[in-house]
Amino acid sequence: MIQENQSSVGQSSSHSIQNEAKKIMLTSGQEEISNSSKVVTSLIAGAVAGGLAKTIIAPLDRTKINFQIKNIPFSFHEAYKFIVISYKESGLTSLWRGNSATMARVLPYAAIQYTSHEQLKRLLGVETNEDKRKHPIRSYIAGSLAGVISTSLTYPLDLARARMAVTHREKYNSLGAVFRKTIKREGLTAVYKGYFPTLFGVIPYAGTSFFTYETLKRLHHDYYGPADPHPLERLVFGAIAGLLGQSASYPLDIVRRRMQTQPGSMTIFGVLNKVFVEEGIIHGLYKGLSLNWVKGPIAVGVSFTTFDLVTKFLRDLSFFTGF
Template structure:
């Protein structure tokens, strides 16, 4: 993000304002509908942020689902064990499914957020144009994105839950962990799950996901935009400012909704867990999942992996928001309504 690039961006924007020939250099971008630009910006931001924290995301899932051999380990020890048995590739197992999911998820999330936000401002002007609108639009967009991409999240979790693809490679007697052969990829997961449970199987755990994403997505956008309102005008475009606001928004939002994420992960991998590890209990709903985990595994399990989530949420949400804002500038996305009115 050096100054030459910044100068180019400013020059291009100035060209659009004064009608100079610079506009012809970006005519293809300018011809795109705004919602398409928002899809592109959101998808790129999501993929970039998700890839940065992939090793921490894999470790978090192993801790959440109490994978054999990892239930008593901390973050650092889990990373070392993964590196020892699976190498660098092990850090990114399931990341292909994660990136494939996050691109449409983030694209829909950010685009629908902007669309919901504009719709609320146009139809419910009595609510004003402050962070409350971001809370409502963020919650609605989070739910929309989840419903559109949940099967891919299910596939990502099942792939990440598998500590090894070939059990003989793992020393320590884990050969009895899986009652069936390991999944070979995203298509195999989706096909197998659909054959076993149909559409309902592909959306196993979507209840706690929606219960968690609605407040989390809303709080994330609310806190991010609220913090930005307290930043002096001269620092509004600072990357450091955006990273800081995004990191704090992610930390606070995740803390309140994390137990719901734990329930979701355990519901997603129930069919993979042997009775000797987790029992035959199947959660019928979110509340039952919360109470059962607290009773049988202890309330601390509801926050298993939270420390690593704090570690990963800082770069993930911060980079996601920052990349999205920068992509909006590059793609010439018009200012928001409240910015124009201001």
């Protein structure tokens, strides 16, 4: 009889705890939604985050690519001169040249990357802060694999964007023109030119970026409790993540840009050796990194913050909680 009473008390206590947990989730706006709803909201939020971040830093991106593909020294003064000359010769909109190709690439890229990252965290068992603490390597792998998947599915669009960014409008007046002329002159496989250095670079870049951002959010949770970080705190976390991610993979970014925009057959080690011999390590393999330290943290900070805020907004909507 005593055991039955203890059992009933235990069950009642268990139900009470579960009910309290549900109340906490409901009051904090974190209702459980289906995985299909998570996928849809991640795709939408990822596209918005990627598009906004890339549009903001497009002029700096175009400037960086111009120096990456040429054997000319980089300095902020020279970068400023490039922007001014582009503006005087072709107008303000020239600073966003190639941004349509960027949007065509970055919207699906960011949508796929963020969605893949969420699903990979679920599959690898690193969704919660406790999981991330126990399995930091799995958390890093989730970010790296998300980058690999999104890069592989959208790479030709990245090549088209790079070529449009460094040529005059007369040569490539549209995204379709890039593909038509590239395939006609260099063959079908040319649309994946520079793919492998990009892939090798995105593994440390995406892994470091996602891992750093998620780790900083977890530390914030451990120190301040369950309250969400302020948007400005998210921006700072994203900026730090972007800074570390860009630095970890930058030489391979130089290689992929050279392979994407220059004719002829090239290898990763061939390009690395050529840049090293002719331009050196700092002025060659890390050319433009200081500019990346400006635009990278801005882009990644805006992207991560926008994704988190848009995701939360969408998942608080009754439409998606019942999806």
